[in-house]
Each structure stands twice: as structure tokens, then as C-alpha cells.
Amino acid sequence: MQSEILCVGSELLLGQIVDTNAAYIGTQLARYGISLRRKQTVGDNLERIVRAIRSALENADVLIITGGLGPTTDDLTREAIAKAFDEELELRPELESELREFFAGRNYKFSESNLRQAYQPQSAQHIPNPNGTAPGVWMRKNGKTVFAMPGVPHEMRAMLDGFIIPAIQEQRGETEILVSRVLRTHGIGESALAELVEDISLNSENPTVAPLIYQNTEVHLRMTAKASDEAAAKVLLDEMENRLRERVGDYAFGIDEQTLPAVLLDLLKEQNATLAVAESLTGGLLEASLTDIPGASAVLQGGVVVYTNEMKMRLLNVPAEVLEKHSAVSAETAIAMAEGMRALSNADYAISTTGEAGPESQSGAKVGTVFVGIAGSKSTFSEELQITGDRDRIRKRSVLAAINILRQHLNEPRQ
Numbered sequence: 001m002q003s004e005i006l007c008v009g010s011e012l013l014l015g016q017i018v019d020t021n022a023a024y025i026g027t028q029l030a031r032y033g034i035s036l037r038r039k040q041t042v043g044d045n046l047e048r049i050v051r052a053i054r055s056a057l058e059n060a061d062v063l064i065i066t067g068g069l070g071p072t073t074d075d076l077t078r079e080a081i082a083k084a085f086d087e088e089l090e091l092r093p094e095l096e097s098e099l100r101e102f103f104a105g106r107n108y109k110f111s112e113s114n115l116r117q118a119y120q121p122q123s124a125q126h127i128p129n130p131n132g133t134a135p136g137v138w139m140r141k142n143g144k145t146v147f148a149m150p151g152v153p154h155e156m157r158a159m160l161d162g163f164i165i166p167a168i169q170e171q172r173g174e175t176e177i178l179v180s181r182v183l184r185t186h187g188i189g190e191s192a193l194a195e196l197v198e199d200i201s202l203n204s205e206n207p208t209v210a211p212l213i214y215q216n217t218e219v220h221l222r223m224t225a226k227a228s229d230e231a232a233a234k235v236l237l238d239e240m241e242n243r244l245r246e247r248v249g250d251y252a253f254g255i256d257e258q259t260l261p262a263v264l265l266d267l268l269k270e271q272n273a274t275l276a277v278a279e280s281l282t283g284g285l286l287e288a289s290l291t292d293i294p295g296a297s298a299v300l301q302g303g304v305v306v307y308t309n310e311m312k313m314r315l316l317n318v319p320a321e322v323l324e325k326h327s328a329v330s331a332e333t334a335i336a337m338a339e340g341m342r343a344l345s346n347a348d349y350a351i352s353t354t355g356e357a358g359p360e361s362q363s364g365a366k367v368g369t370v371f372v373g374i375a376g377s378k379s380t381f382s383e384e385l386q387i388t389g390d391r392d393r394i395r396k397r398s399v400l401a402a403i404n405i406l407r408q409h410l411n412e413p414r415q
Contacts, residue, residue: 001172002037003029004056008067008077009151010043021066021156032165033178033226034062044068049080057084057144062168064160067151069134071114077148078137082121085141089119095126095135102133127163131155138167145171176226179233182212183221183244185251186260186404193219197247200240207240217400221248250408260403261289267410268299268349275406276345277303278316278337280328281355281370286399301345306337316340329355329365331382334373338382342375350375351402355385357394368394372402374409 005025011017022039029036037060042052049068056063068077082089095118103110117134120126127136127147132155137148147164149156185193194201194211201209207225214220223240227233245252254263268275277286277300287303290296304315309328312318318336326332337352355370356363370385383405387397 001034001062001168002060003034003062003064004037004060005039006049006052006056006063006065007039007041007151008044008049008065009041010074012041012067013043021151021153024153024157025064025066025160028160028165029064030224031178031180032169033176034168034172044074044076046076046080046083049076050084053080053084053146057146061144063144063146064164065137065146065148066156069117069136069148069150071111071116071134073113075116078116078119078121081124081137081139081146081148085121085123085139087122090122091115092118092120092126095120099133127159129155129159130162131158136163176228177230177233178224178226179230179237180222180224181237181241182256183223183241183248183252184214184254184256184258185219185221185248186217186253186400188219188248188251190219193221193248193251197221197244200243200247204240207236209240209244217397250411253404253407259293260400260407262293264403264407264410265290265293265296265299267407271410273299273348273410274301274345275299276301276341276347276350278341278350278352278373279303279305280307280312280337280353281357282353282395282399282402283307285395286351286353286402289399289403301347304341304344312337312340316344327363327365329363329369329371331371331373331384334371334382335375335380336373338373338375339380348377349406351406353398353402355394355398357391357398359391370394370398370401372398372405374406376409 005022007019007022012019026036040052042048065077068075078089099114099118100110120137121139123141124137124139127138129135132150132152134150136159139146149159190211190213207223210222212220212222221244223237225233225236227236253260279286284305290300306312306315309323313320316337317340322332322336334352334354338350342350352373356365356367358367361367368387370387371382373382385401387394
């Protein structure tokens with residue numbers, strides 16, 4: 001079954017509203033194995049909407065429309081569907097009664113313009129709207145099916161999940177679903193990761209595996225399983241995840257919504273360990289990324305921002321000779337900062353960040369040069385990174401790199 005999406009509304013074309021509806025619909029269609037050919041967006045113009053509907057139905061079996069079902073004169077989706085199928089609109093008395101009862105029950109004044117929502121194309125059925133006043137449209141004619149929903153996201157989602165997807169499934173006579181899971185990696189590029197798992201992605205049909213780049217800091221491996229139900233899909237996905245983790249190794253840090261900061265905090269909790277941070281380059285971004293996670297206080301002792309050499313010496317006891325001999329942007333300074341922060345906080349581990357974010361170098365080091373220091377009870381070390389991008393990107397990437405370095409250190413086998 002081939003499907004298309006049509007989003008109606010001039011506000012979408014003008015960028016006044018971000019179209020989240022199409023993304024949600026696409027996700028749900030993919031979940032149930034319904035092929036999506038194309039998505040169109042059209043403004044509030046009757047003839048253009050009609051042309052978009054007819055264009056979609058030339059190749060698609062099912063068209064899902066959002067927007068244009070309200071009570072105002074620029075809500076034209078009902079009229080467009082009727083015209084696309086050479087039909088007239090007709091007033092449905094049962095819908096008029098529901099509308100009048102809705103307004104009376106809330107002591108709202110009923111405007112005659114609201115009657116627009118009680119009209120349907122002659123051969124259409126209405127789709128109940130549990131969260132609003134505008135019913136949807138369900139039209140089946142000439143071997144084609146059109147579903148239309150309001151553009152209000154919570155109304156659209158309820159109608160899509162509660163009515164439209166089940167109707168499509170019944171029409172198809174199929175019950176299989178698609179379930180996806182994302183394995184998240186950090187520290188490896190897209191091409192390198194794709195090459196590492198190439199044989200798996202080429203030879204696996206269920207689940208399928210595809211690499212995806214995410215915000216230039218992570219690369220994801222999306223696994224998609226087709227099965228009769230969630231439990232059967234989970235078995236397939238668990239097996240594939242284990243295969244990929246074995247191949248990818250410690251580049252993999254989590255699945256789906258698990259972020260690097262959340263994974264690090266969970267790992268520290270498991271080891272009953274605490275953490276503190278000392279930041280120069282990142283200026284508080286590192287600590288903020290950790291405190292964004294609920295429950296961070298169980299692990300995070302605190303942090304300091306020591307931007308000048310004077311503050312590095314005063315708060316963290318970084319030796320003046322280290323700064324003079326090696327500069328603030330150096331492995332030696334990163335180690336001294338981490339050790340000083342660990343002593344100050346009495347935490348089990350401390351992370352430090354120092355480097356050059358640009359746009360011009362203040363220390364003589366190349367812009368993008370970053371040092372991360374890690375101090376623990378048994379070892380202290382630093383790693384040098386070369387991060388490309390503008391100032392904002394360098395700082396944000398440094399945060400994730402620092403978190404990942406400690407995560408990998410905590411995962412190392414203990415002697």
C-alpha cells in the first residue's frame with residue numbers, strides 16, 4: 001500500500017508554525033509497514049489543495065491530510081476533497097447537533113460559522129474527534145482512500161492512532177508491525193561505522209540495519225524489525241543489538257533516548273561513585289549537561305568554572321610553574337585542574353576541560369585544541385582532542401567528548 005501526506009496551511013509555508021504533524025504521521029506509517037511516497041505542503045487556496053489531492057492520488061492508495069478543517073473561511077480542506085472527487089458538500093444533522101451540544105455544555109456562544117465543521121462530502125464518513133470540535137473526513141472512492149484531520153497536534157494524533165491506522169490495517173488485511181530501535185555511538189565517524197558493520201547491514205533483512213548521523217557528534221545504527229507484535233519484534237531487536245554491540249565495541253553507549261550524560265550518571269551510580277567537574281573551555285556547559293538529568297544530585301558533587309589562570313591557581317591549586325611552562329591549554333594543566341577539583345570536592349572522579357575555542361587563539365595553541373583531564377583514586381590522565389567547527393560547536397563537542405572519555409574509562413576492566 002502506497003501513501004502520501006498533505007499538510008494544509010499557509011502558516012506552514014511561511015514558517016510561522018513548525019510542521020511536527022508530518023514527522024509524527026511518517027513515523028506511525030513506517031511503524032505499521034505502510035510505504036510513504038511523498039509529503040506535500042500547500043497553502044490555504046482551494047484550487048491548489050484540489051490539485052495536490054489529485055496529484056497525490058494518481059500514484060498513492062491512501063492520502064492523509066492535516067489542517068484546514070476549522071470553522072473559518074480559509075479552512076478549505078472539506079471543500080477541496082469534495083471537489084477533487086466531483087462531489088458536493090452536505091450538512092450532516094448529527095454533526096450539527098454534536099457541535100451545538102458541545103458549545104452549550106461549555107456555555108460558549110455558538111457562531112453560525114461553526115456549522116462549516118458539520119459539512120462532509122456526500123459519500124464521506126466523518127472521523128470522531130475526541131479532543132476538539134472539528135470532525136475528520138474519511139473518503140473511499142474509486143479505489144482510493146483519503147483521511148483528513150485537523151492540524152492541531154493533539155487532535156491529529158488521537159485521530160490517527162485511534163481511528164486512521166486501525167482503518168488502514170483493516171483495509172490491508174495485515175497485522176504486522178514495524179518496530180525500530182536506535183543504537184547510539186560516539187567517537188567514530190559515519191563512514192567508519194558503516195564499514196565496520198557493512199556485512200551485517202547488507203545481509204540482514206529482518207531486522208534491517210542502517211547508519212544515521214545525528215547532530216555531528218553521534219552516529220546511530222537504526223534497527224527495524226517486522227513482526228506480528230511488540231514481543232516478537234523485541235526478540236529480533238535484542239539479538240541484533242547484541243551482534244552490533246559485539247562488533248562496535250565501546251563506541252556504543254546507549255539506545256533510543258539514552259544520552260551520554262544520562263549514561264555516565266547511571267554508570268557512576270552503579271559503581272557507587274561521585275563526580276565533580278572543573279571547566280575552563282566549556283564555561284559551565286559540562287556541569288549543565290549533567291544537571292539537566294533528573295537525579296544527577298545522587299552523583300554530582302558540584303563544579304567550578306576557572307576561566308583565568310589566577311582562578312585556576314586560587315581555587316584548584318594549579319601550580320604557577322605548570323601554567324608558565326606549559327600554558328593553560330596543555331595536558332599538564334588539565335591534569336592539575338582535575339586533581340585539584342577532586343581534592344576540593346572529595347569526589348571519586350573529577351573531569352576538567354581546557355582548550356582553545358576561538359575564533360582566535362589566546363594561548364598560541366591551534367583553535368580546536370582541547371585537553372580533557374580525568375582524576376580518579378587509582379589513575380590520573382589527560383587526552384588531547386582536535387575539534388573542528390565554530391566556537392559554539394567546539395565547546396559543545398568538548399562536553400560530549402569529556403563525558404565519553406570518563407564513560408570509557410569506567411567501562412575498562414578492573415585489575
